[in-house]
Amino acid sequence: MLELFNQIEEACQFIRGHWNQVPHAGIILGTGLGPLVEQIEAEATIDYEQIPHFPKSTAVSHRGRLVCGNLCGLPVMVMEGRFHMYEGYPLKKITLPVRVMRHLGAQLLIVSNAAGGMNPYFDCGDIVVIDDHINLMGDNPLIGINDDRLGPRFPDMCAPYDHVLINKAMEIARSNNIVAHKGVFVAVAGPNLETRAEYRFLRAIGADVVGMSTVPEVIVAVHCGLRTIGFSVVTDMCLPDALEPANVAKIIATANAAEPSLRSLVMGVLDFEFQRLNTDNK
C-alpha cells in the first residue's frame, strides 16, 4: 500500500510538467455539471489517459480530463468527469486524484454530484449544500495499511464538510435567489436506483439525498487534510409513495438546467476564498 505514495508523486510530476501553479482548490464535477469548465481561464488540459495512475472515465456525460487554470482569481484543478464504484474501480483508484490535488498544494476540495431527492420538501433542480453524509457503499477508501505520510489511521468525521463554507454557500444562494437546502447525502454503491423500500429506509435513517459517488472522495479529503464543500443537484425526486421510473435523459437535462445555479455557488465560494486569502495576507 505504500506504493500509493509513489503513484501520487508520479502523477504530480506529470501534471507539473504541464502546469506549474499551486492550485488553491480542486473541483470534481458530477453528472451534467461540466459547463463550469468554460469559466476557467484554462492553462493546461490533460486527458486522464495521459496521467500516470489516473483511472479512465467510462460513464455517459463524463469527459475524462483535468482542466487546470484560473477561476475567480485562484488557481484551480478541475476534474471534468469522475469515477464511480459501480464502474468497478477500487476506491483507492477513484480517490487518487484527490490525493494528487492535495499533494500539489490544494487547500480546498469542491465536489458536486447529481442526486435523488428524498426529503419531501425538496424539488427537482434544487441545490443541496451537503452538511453531512452517510456511507452505505459497503467499502472505505482507507481500508488497508495506512501510510502515515498521507494521513492518520482513524480520521475523525464529526464535520467532514467545512461549516464556514456551508454557511457562505447558503448566503450566496439567498443573494442569488437560488433554492438551496442544507442536507445529508447518503452514498450507495449503485448502479441500480433504489426500490421504494430502500428509499423509505434511507429516509428513515436520516438522509435527504442519495447518490453513488462523492463520499469516497470526501473521506480521502478529510484523511489528507483538505477542507471540503459538497453540492448535490436534485435531479429527480424519489418519494416512495409516488415513485416514477427514472429517466436518465431527464436527469441529465435537470442537471444541465441547474448548472448555472451550481456555478454561481461554486464561484461565490471561490470569490470568498480569494477575499479571505487576500485579507490574511495583508
Added chain:
Amino acid sequence: MSEFDCAGQVDQSIEFVRRHCSIQPRAAIVLGSGLGGLATEIEHSVSIPYADIPFFPTVSAVGHAGNLILGQLAGVNVVAMQGRVHRYEGYSNDQVAFPATCMLQLGARTLIVTNAAGGLNPRFRRCDVMAIDQHMHWLWNQQNQLRDVECNVGVRSSKSCVTSQPDVRVARSNSPYTENLIQAATESALRSGRILHRGTYLSTLGPTYETRAEYRMFRAMGADAVGMSTTPEVLAATRLRVSVLGLSVITNVASTDLPQSTTHEEVVDSSLQAEPLLKSIIGDVVRDLVQA
C-alpha cells in the same frame, strides 16, 4: 482457496502452537484495543508472537501487540490473543476470525471477546463497560477479491473458509451471546460496585470514525455501541457452538448534535481506565467456568 485449505491452515497453526505449549485451554480470550495489559494476569504463560505462527495475520494496529498467550487465569487454562487484526487493515472476515478460530479449535469451549467501542446509547459514559447481548454485523464482505490483490503484501488469502459464510443463520432462539455469562459478568461488576450495561454492538468497516449522520442512523437502528471488530470472531464461535461473552469498553459517547472529534489516543486511554474492571470481571467469569 478451497474450504479444505482453510481447515488445513487452522490445523497447521494449531500444530505449531501445540509444539510450544500443550495445555488444553478451557477458555479463549480476545484482548482488543488498549486491553492487551490484561495479559499480565495470565500465569505460567507461554507467549508466541503471531509472526511466528503459520498463517496468522500480522498485526499493524496501534494498541495491539500481536501475541498468542497460553497459561492460567484464576486457576483455569486459557489461551488469549493479545491484539487482533481488523477489516480496515485490509483483511477479509475469514482472515480476521482466523486466530480466534484457531484458539477455539485448540479446545476452548468459551470465547470472551473484548473491544473498545463508541457509545451510542446516551445513558453510557466514557469508560463504562457494556456486555454485548446482540450484534449487528455490518462488516460486509464486498470487494474482497480486489482487496486481496490490491492491499497488504504477505496476507494469505483464504477466500472461503468454514468459519465464515455470509448467510448462515443463527437459530432465532439463540443470540450468539450466552445469557448466563452475561449474568456472571453483571454480578462480578456489582461486587466491584459497578453497573455493567448491556446492549447491541454494531460492527462497521472503518477506519474512519462515524459522521454525526451515521451516529444518528446507528442510534435509530437500535445500536448501543459501535466498533470495527468482534463480530467475525463471534460468528466463528457461534458456528462452533461455543459460549460467548462480549465486553465493550465505551470510549466516547457519540455526540450527534455537537461536533466532537474522537482520537485513537482517547480510545486507548478509556480502555486503560476500564482495565481494572475488565480484569476482575474476566477473572471471575473464568473462575466460575470450572465451578459450574
